[in-house]
Amino acid sequence: MGLRQGLLAAGACAALLALSAWPAAARDLVIHAGRLIDGTGKAVRTEVSIVVHDDRIVSVESGYATPAGAEVIDLSGSTVLPGLIDDHIHITQSFHKGDPIHTAMTRTSFDDEIDATVNARNTLMAGFTSARDVGSQTGVIVALKRAINAGVIPGPRLWVAGTPLGPTGGHGDEANGLDPELEHPGWTSNLIDSPETARKTVRRLRREGVDLIKIMPSGGVMSIGDDPALQLMEDDEIKAVIETAHSLGMKVAAHAHGKQAIDHTISLGVDSIEHGTYADAESYKLFKARGTYLVPTMLVGSKVYEHAKTHPEDLNPSTAQKAMTVVPYMLKNLHNAYEAGVKIAFGTDTFGMSNHGENAQEFALLVGAGMPAMEAIKAATWNAADLIGDTNDVGSVQPGRFADIIAVTGDPLQDVRVLEKVQFVMKGGVVYKSGGQAVAR
Ligand SMILES: [Zn+2]
Incomplete structure (x- = not known):
């Protein structure tokens, strides 16, 4: 029994009055930031004070101010940024060496949930205080999100899609390549082969607690038997998903x-294209006309490519071949898309091929493809928050936003890889990492 319940149970009126007069302990903090990259793409500021009340940023002031009663956090020797945002992860998934079909047949969603708690912690400790999960079993990811929000386990703020929707035989159909007589209830709940089933499935996912919807209009690389270059969902199915979700x-x-899947899906009003491998100049025009984001997922591309060359036996049949074909285009596409002026949001497609917590390795790939470091950072701050639809809460160090703040040693504009070694992590005014070490709590 907690203190409040104990007092209430005692029925003491005086105690009850006193209880209502107890304010929650307010916390005032001020961060002295040597350099501030605020996440909006504006020029770096030096010697700045970030004033925090409870879980929100109150003000950002020039010079090192110390308001009365505020605890000072000295980051005057560091570069301070908003907490980073990864808009494409699968936080409940891990990569397992060995035969992937054996793994798929023996692992349960309970195993995924246990792994997810560790993955969530590693993601937060790497400075990613927010993330969009675009494909995890619905019940598992919704429970993880609830546990993080309730403070039961540490992890990033999550916006979750649950199980992705796709056609029978497409990317996301787990029965692909298996004995057709095998059945599992979890393998069919995400299959949509008509506008009617599309509408109903979107509404059901909403009821189950998701924040966004993920669809698979083209084939993929990690799956068996489907062709990444082809459009596998019909336009009327895509349209029904988008209209119902919106x-x-x-x-x-x-x-x-594939280009056709990209172009049709943008024209039908989708909010982001993930991967976008075979986009061309015509596609980029559509991206810009509709304001659609590209989430280029360079990190997964490079890791799958590497793995396909060295350990094809760990991948599904045909995946190594598909990776060799698709990935080189994926890496070129970002360069062309950025040059064409397409809006880019940061996403790594972390599902264990790159480890959870290594998300910041994407930055060097973005910069290598021709994005200036400030633009790559903005992709993981303002743009990523904009794609989520919540720039009022996350993605920048500005008054009113959550006090989600990180710091690194050195200058990420000179060497973006310093973001791979985040030294300080605050989420909602609570410090999780300081001086490169986890803070016990
Ligand atoms: Zn993915």
């Missing part, structure tokens, strides 16, 4: 490699 206030992210 009517419920949810955004839609589309996994799409």
